[in-house]
Amino acid sequence: MVTLASADNALKTLYLGVVAEQLNTSVNPLFAKINQTTSDVWGKEIRKLAPFGINGGIGAGTEDGALPKSASNNYAQFVLTLKNLYGTIELSDKAIRASENNAGAFVNLLEAEMEGLLKASKYNFGRMLFGDGSGVIAKASSNTGNVITVDAVNNVIEGMVVDVLNSATKSPVALARRIVDVDRVNKKITVDGTSIASSSVSEGDLITVQGSYGKELTGLAAIFGDSETLYGLSRASNKWLTPYSKTSSTLTDVTIQSAIDSLEEVAGSTADFIVCSSGVKRAYQDYLITNRSNIDVMNLQGGYKAISYNGIPVVSDRFAPRGTMYILNTSDFHLHQLCDWRWLEGDDGRVIKQIAGKPLYTATLVKYADLICDRPIGQAVIKGISEM
16 A cells, blocks of 8 residues: 555655756756856855966076065855755645555656656756846736736746736735746736736836745856846956857857857867857858858767757757857856755655645755856857847
8 A cells, every 4th residue: 555654755765866867967958067066065155266367476587586476376255145946746635545555556646746846847947047046037018917928938838836026126016826828929928816907017027936036046147147246246346257248140150269269368268068049059050051061960968969060069948048159168167056956854754744734745855056157257158149
């Protein structure tokens, strides 16, 4: 007979390792390249010494003259608060009892929940990787009841639970509303719940994942953004925090090579990964075909495939901003974490818990982590590319 205790044990011993492996390697090709480490984690913070520039204790001199004055490496300290990442599954008491005499049915029940959790987690991890940490997935312009017009729909999907926040005050317009429909042609989402009063949503209001405003990973949009600070340091006082950036409507090999050359000449950085939107990837493929160049295909870690620019993989991602190509040295990126994925356990050591007052049981995966790029000046972006 299947019991909650046996289900609890299965989640700990059978599913945890598989789920952690999937979330660490199968989110997308870029995430699979990023090293994960527990180093530089101090309590609830990441505190990391990042070197910049070079050692200054070098010089030429006479045979019997003074030696060069010592000048050690330059370091700056990055400071980030670990982000709290959660994923929850839910089982009803009725479903559990219906399958308690059928081990196969109960395994199917658990597997269905875990597959759903994996799908949602991969989607949101991939999305956060390209975000700026704000948790904003779209900006609204207006609403007609529960139908909200937004500026973009590449970060939203049916089933997602979202908040709508006033852009100026960050006060809630609507909380914990589940997206039940996405009109991707007209850029509209429909949410459940009581009808939202007309004109409650104003131009620029923020759509975020439930409870996540300002609490997500520090992704590429933060590194390549125009914020005054990054990792607790002033960009104005630390020019090496600003990556290479170029605007070009036309994408050619020369445009890409110019960015790569700049990284090597300015920062001594070697690009090993290129990621862009699918429209930019198509534009580059069209350029290669027009110029009768071969389109080389390469295999990547995790079973992914990519086209190649001089041996560097060029990968499209659903969450990459339109008209944008990132040229990266992935060895400079680290996901600093307190620990790998773990089940949230109660005082009794159980991971499956009843929701108070409801015939439902939940189990929650948790990870405390954030993303740091050690050398922002060693990364590049090309913007404004005409897509195809």
